[in-house]
Amino acid sequence: MTRIAAAEPGPGFSAVLFDCDGVLVDSELITVRLIAEMLGELGWEISEEEAVRTFIGRALVDEWEVIFEHTGVRITEEWIHAFHVRRDDALRDSVRPIPGAEQMLAEIADRFGDRIALASGADRVKITMQLTVTGLGRWFGDRVFSGMEQARSKPAPDVYLAAAAALGVNAATALVVEDTVAGVTAGAAAGATVFAYSPDSPVSTDREALRTAGAAHVFSDMAELPGLVDEWGARLAS
Structure with a gap:
């Protein structure tokens, strides 16, 4: 696995697993x-x-x-x-990065080091192209997983379980960041805590539907995420 500068895990969460489309890239x-x-x-x-x-x-x-x-x-x-x-x-x-995604990833990587991964339901060609065009691939190295390469894609949990296993963490101790019902369902089925990103956009999933699917928290501004990770991680650790 590609290594980033060493960092201790964020309090409470062992890792952060990101979806790609609609979470990191505005696609x-x-x-x-x-x-x-x-x-x-x-x-x-x-x-x-x-x-x-x-x-x-x-x-x-x-x-x-x-x-x-x-x-x-x-x-x-x-x-x-x-x-x-x-x-x-x-x-x-x-395609462009989601507003605030670059700064958010810098802050999350500072907290978690190489305990972050991308786990998308898309095919690898699309994932790689988008990460290259937007420049976001530098945060993940080879810690990039495609649901198309698993036995089942989202809403099945396979890609999140594969990402957690590759990082050497229990999915139940990880945070998943998603934006769709299928993705939230997948993260919840993996046993992870799921935060759902739902900005004010015509293509955003209904927030109540995200909660019903299993999102523990719904947020609308990517700049909020590092603070939410700290807040919820401290709560889980207490």
């Missing part, structure tokens, strides 16, 4: 608009809000049944590939 609206566009080409005039509820945080290939139900089309590997190509082109041109 969700770009992706949602493309999903809506391509489903429209198949005959499903889906709104961006419905696309968020139905697809964000989940592997598109796993949602073939709902697409078939609305279009009569069984999406193929070729269709998925075309989506990935168009998606990655759009992201390469436009």
Whole structure:
């Protein structure tokens, strides 16, 4: 594993495991608009809000049944590939870090050293490209995990369990930072404490839905996270 300067674990939490899309990189609206566009080409005039509820945080290939139900089309590997190509082109041109993410990662890395990891439900090509374009990859080194490389992707807990195991920590003692119902469900199923990021955005998941899925806390400003980690970690340690 890639090592950052040594640091003692933050009080209470053994590690922090981050989702990528919508948590570290501002990609969700770009992706949602493309999903809506391509489903429209198949005959499903889906709104961006419905696309968020139905697809964000989940592997598109796993949602073939709902697409078939609305279009009569069984999406193929070729269709998925075309989506990935168009998606990655759009992201390469436009993706940016979530506001406050760079400073937040600097502060979290100062507290946790190499006990931070990225655990995304996306494919590795997309993850790597976004981390490279935004410059955020320097915080994670090779501590980057793709749900597509696990037996099951989110909302199953596999990618979070794999990340925790690679860091040598118990997932039940880790903090997961997510932004979707599927992701929160995955983190909670891994036994972790889950914080859900939900800014004031048209593609943000409903906050009550995040709490229902298992989020212990919902926050709206990434600058809040280091303080929340300290506050909750101290509470857990007491």
